[in-house]
Amino acid sequence: MHVLGLSAFYHDSAAAIVADGRIIAAAQEERFTRKKHDSNFPLQAISYCLKAAGRSLDEIDHIVFYDKPFLKFERLLETYMAFAPRGFASFRMAMPIWLKEKLFQKSLLGKELRKIDEKWKAPEKLLFAEHHLSHAASAFYPSPFEEAVVLTMDGVGEWATTSVAIGRGAELTVEREIHFPHSLGLLYSAFTYFTGFKVNSGEYKLMGLAPYGEPRYAKIIRDNLIDLKPDGSFRLNLDYFDYCTGLTMTNSRFDELFGGPPRRADQLLTQREMDIAASIQLVLEEAVLTLTRSLAKETGLANLCLAGGVALNCVANGKVLRDKTFANIWVQPAAGDAGGAVGAALTAYHGLCGGARKVPASGDAMAGAYLGPSYDQADIEARLSQAGAKFEVVDDVTLLSRSADALADGKAVGWHQGRMEFGPRALGNRSILGDPRSPKMQSVLNLKVKFRESFRPFAPSVLREHVAEWFELDTDSPYMLMVADVVQDRRKTMSEEEQKLFGIDKLNIPRSDIPAVTHVDYSARIQTVSADTNPRYHALISAFKERTGCPVLVNTSFNVRGEPLVCTPEDAFRCFMGTDIEVLAVGNCYLRKEEQDPSLKRSYEDQFELD
Template sequence: MHILGISAYYHDSSTCIVRDGKVIAAAQEERFSRKKHDLCFPVNAVNYCLNEAGISAKQLDAVAFYEKPYLKFERLLMQFIDTFPRSMSVFVESIPSWLSEKLLVPKNIKDLGYNGKVYYLEHHLSHAASAFLCSPYKKAAILTVDGVGEFATTTFSTGNDTEIELFKEIHFPHSLGLLYSTITAYLGFTVNNSEYKVMGLAPWGKPVYKEEFDKLIRTFDDGSFELGMDYFAYTHEKKMPSKKLEGLFGEKTREKESQITQFHKDVAASLQAKTEEVLFHLLENLYSETKLENLCMAGGVALNSAANGKILSKTPFKRIFIQPAAGDAGTSMGAALFVYNSIMKNPRQFVLNSAFLGPSFSDKEVQDYLDKNSIKYYKFGSRAEIAKKTAELVNNNFVVGWFQGRMEWGPRALGARSILSNPTNPKMQGILNLKVKHREKFRPFAPVVLFEEVNKWFECDDPLPQAADYMLMVYPVRKEKRKIIPAVTHVDGTGRLQVIRKEQHALYYQTVQEFQKLSGVPIMINTSFNIRGEPIVCTPHDAYKCMMGTGIDYLAMENCLIKRIDNPKDLWDSEKMATD
């Protein structure tokens, strides 16, 4: 039995295919279309999933869509009416996209060649399912927190085998996700893209704006919260912060790319502190209502790895599960699993143990691509040589593009489409920024660390949650180790680590091991294989193009090693290259 899950139209469209209850493939549309956070109906991701399953759309048994478009439309209409006439211009602007695409989901699904049953699930139910139904728990408390779905912005549920029972929800416009996004916009960053940059900025500041944030959001004893809506404009305008919010802080919204001052850092720190306070308040309440020690979390706020790293020490929960695509992209997986397990009443067959669910390319496919385009390369003799040579290059302070195996599911590069470099070199952050990333100086790079070594280097929860495998848990670097890995230690002494286990990606694991033999450090810098503003690479052509457009020194792509300076730039024109 094959069930296809689809999420589309807001940000990070994605598709997932479930065969007999097991996820066999999942990917975001942006990786294929090369448009960051692509929100179109994910035709390319659908084709990839169907190919991976070896079936056509006609052979699908069911399609699951991650939300109820008509219910969402109803909320928007109510919102426009409530705030009329201030909302008039936003209303006029948004209607065409509803009529031309967002309400045409049934037609788009039919156009794939599928005429069977389509299940439309509520947005937050898809989030809840995306966390619980692929978790290792038979019973768990589930919290979903995001910007907004149809009406809900936060839900409390319990998961019991194949059942998910929602018992409390908080509705739009009161939203912890939209508070974070509003301050993201106020600080001059892009909403639905740069919230994690604000999280990275926070440790540079002090949470001195407590009083102001107490006015923006208030919590109540029943576990709910409310925003002070006068400070927010998103119900009726295109912008998110209101004039009153600017008055509250005494500064105007920061212009994009303009200077970041101590004020901005302190606002970011205050936002992060308030987010954690509200999140722990929600979790305390969820625990007291359920008395369950296992926690599953999803929704955009569950990507806040700095908050996640504190949950087990600050709340009564003993274990936590967050899947790599905790944001909206993950809802295609939740929707498909919910149909299989909860609607069709089939027993659970799947636990998500790895993020490698995307496309891969064989040695031969990579070599054919390189040969067709007359690209010079060295062919490795064995997998062991790939690991050894890459570790040597990293130890010699080269920046290495790393393209090995199935692409990652979720927003983070986890060793399939990564850029690897030396964490012991204090200059490496600057080198990476100069050669490739061009990212804001305040943002740290992330380390990958061998699972068996993590406790020696980081102060982690014990036992270590699997969410640490997906860069979803920030932990303090042990004090005595901070000077050894300066390039991945943030200003507050923490690291947004990825833990790698041998069974997830043996070659990547072995490469970090080889680096440990040379440097004494079981850690590398792992940053995503892309340049600023572009999605992570997907195909050999994307990877080669990214290397040639940057200062990446080498590319270890399956069993081939390509040296950038062996391939003169004047012989390279990506538009004329064969891409398959």
């Protein structure tokens, strides 16, 4: 049985295909259209998934959308009615779109699917899953657990913003929910907006900014904005927010509380924004920990699965892991709305169709999140030649040796191998790599390669067998969704003068033997790399270790700021030529920047709207 899952029309549209319960392929539409967070119907992602499964659209048994539009419309109407006449401007903007398209989504989906196959006429195959059930399914069914608590936290689905489900075998039941407008995701997004970043894309910047500040505003947030109960339930004080009725996240009362208006995106970051970031991060962690402690005590279960946009807050995830109220934690790597496509398909297969579930003997069922397109060697060579690239085709041993040598020499290496990752993180197949021992590597990659803010941290990829020697972590973290500190004996002691520094002044002080991946609070967002899951990437890090004694590489996504992760070999070559990446490895093609046609170099970063 083949089930196609879809998410679309809000942000991060995606498609996924499941065959007899096994995830065959999954991809976000943005990777094909080159429009970050593309919300349009995922035509190209669907076409890819069908090709990967070897099926036509007519051969798909069920097509499942990740939420229920009628319930969402009900929530919008009830919200507008509850706050009327406030919110009329927002109401006036939203209603025409709903009445024209979204309310009749079954018809719209059929129309879009016929763009793939004009003969397709099977509306009875179209199903709709509830948003939070899709999230929960995406976390539980691929997890390595027979039984688990499943906690979903995001902005809002139809009504739910936080939900608790229990998974046992092939059964998954949502037990209870917290409803809109009370939302941890929207609370965090309100601060994303207030500190001058884009909602639904800048939340990870807020998280990265937090260690530069002090949580001076945490008490203000607790006293005025959120009422957190001992069982983890909560309510927000809506007097300070505008997202129910207006076109912004916060209002003038919020401004008064934090000493001024929101930062404009073009204004420099100040200590206020850093302290606000530190404060909301602390409060979010407190709320999540209160929830998980309560659930562990109430259920007595040992395993926890996490999904929803809040589950991408890897700092909070690391706190939950170290809290040890649950023995084991697994986070869906595409925890945001893109992952809803996987969850919708699995919900239909296991729930509606009664399909059996087989828990993997080792690892999980996400295949390392390597679920996107790959390109064979002949195709890579043809594509690069067409793009005007100059390359040498080498064997595996030479490719690994040359790439490891370049990394040890301090060069930035573009690494395009195998199947593209599903979810927001590059995990060693569409990555830009560097030497973590270099004190300059973070600023070089941020400013000359990624064209992004200098404060943004980079993640380490570390050989799984050596992770505990470098970080305060000794468990799998394959999806870069857990933060842990660098071990004490790898840290560098700071002088008294250095310890007195505040904010961004802390940035250029090396804090460990691997300064390029050590954040200002000694933390790191860790990816453990296993030979079972990604043998080629594991071999590259091993070759780097042979040369340097260090089993760690800097791993950042292969793109510039505002651009989606590269998908094709041509995407990789364009990014290579538009940045200061010095070496590119695509399959077994090895490219050096100095050998390329200089006329192909261009101002690449200007093509994309900044995130």
